[in-house]
Amino acid sequence: MPDARMIPSLADSEMAAAALARARVLYTDVDGTLLGRGACLLADGEGAPNLDAANAIAALNGAGLPVVIVSGRNARQLREMTRLLGWPDFIAELGCVRSYDRGARVVYDTGDWPEGSLLPDETPYEAIERVGAVEMLQERFPGLIEYHDPWHVDRDVTHILRGNVPIAEAQAALDALPLPVTIVDNGIVHPLHHTLVGVTEVHAIHLVPRGTSKQHAVSADLRARGLGAADAMAIGDSAADVSMAEMVGLVTVVSNGLRDPKLLECAAGFDNVVATNASHGSGWAELASAWLAARRG
Ligand SMILES: [Mg+2]
Known part of the structure; x- marks a missing residue:
């Protein structure tokens, strides 16, 4: 180790x-x-x-x-937080949403998803829901993974969950879905309440479009800044x-x-x-x- x-x-x-x-x-x-x-x-x-x-x-x-904040949190949360801290730009949803100049310009990233992956008026978040990614993981790992309530709402691209599952095994299961979705372990969290069963170390777990990441967003952001x-x-x-x-x-x-x-x-x-x-x-x-x-x- x-x-x-x-x-x-x-x-x-x-x-x-x-x-x-x-x-x-x-x-x-x-x-x-x-x-x-x-x-x-x-x-x-x-x-x-x-x-x-x-x-x-x-x-x-x-x-x-x-x-510049780079967080798994959603844009609504980071808009308020960055206002409080005096920072004009942020990167939300693990790199999938970039916001500039206090929200005047917002850029979404869906990574490797091919053209036409989204139905009309569908958000990337809704597309991940449509292919049943979360239900599939909950059926496969009963009691070990659930939505990270109350932080799982108001999201545009990624789903935020909590629990503790074998990441490689979960990824293999996700790979069978019709949309490329990646599971990301975002570190240890201490939720006040949860309904997980037998989980002592709770991690925040995100489902993101394949090809998106904090580092990908940082790279795009640096290009935008000329750095x-x-x-x-x-x-x-x-x-x-x-x-x-x-x-x-x-x-x-x-x-x-x-x-x-x-x-x-x-x-x-x-x-x-x-x-x-x-x-x-x-x-x-x-x-x-x-x-x-x-x-x-
Ligand atoms: Mg963290």
Whole structure:
């Protein structure tokens, strides 16, 4: 099993120092990364009051350093959240929805789906529903997967579920459907309520059009900004976040993410991933302050 100690610390890495000095945009995950327990910006990972993330956001905004959320959350949620934080752009639904200039321009990505995959007036979300992807998984893995209520509504492209299923086996089952749909493990969550049976470690699980991903969206976003990979960095707490390492100069993992074996497995394939000492928003603040220091030279 991969070991968390394989990932160098942000503070000790020369590679990270060089990447920080060059970075002109930060892509950030939200849940488990920027936010503390209960998805609270003003709490740490245990739920205790903590202002680290809020102060770091104000400092980056003050320095004019742009931050773009890349999250599994839907556009409606991120529109409000980015308004509160003072950020004009975001990437929602695991890369499938890109929103610019406070929603003035919105771009959808359905990846590898061939032309004509959608029925008239059908959203990609409705198409995944039509081919029966969720029912199929629930029949195959009874009690182990369900909708991530109440976050599963108001979505345009992807379905968000929770539970714990063997991802490769679930993917093989999805491959029999008439539309190419990929299952993505988006890391550990702590739902207040669920009706799963015998699941001790609950993961957020997304169904997305094949060929879409956070890293694909980041790549498209960088092109739109006229920036290259080395001009960008990302921060997160899941394997899906670490996958952005392919498209940016540096990925930082907040320390709580190191508990996820899927993240460690993914990180083993990259040499531009580092970890913070602190968890959740305090880890995020650690990266923000290192970025500000590096930009000051
Ligand atoms: Mg996360």
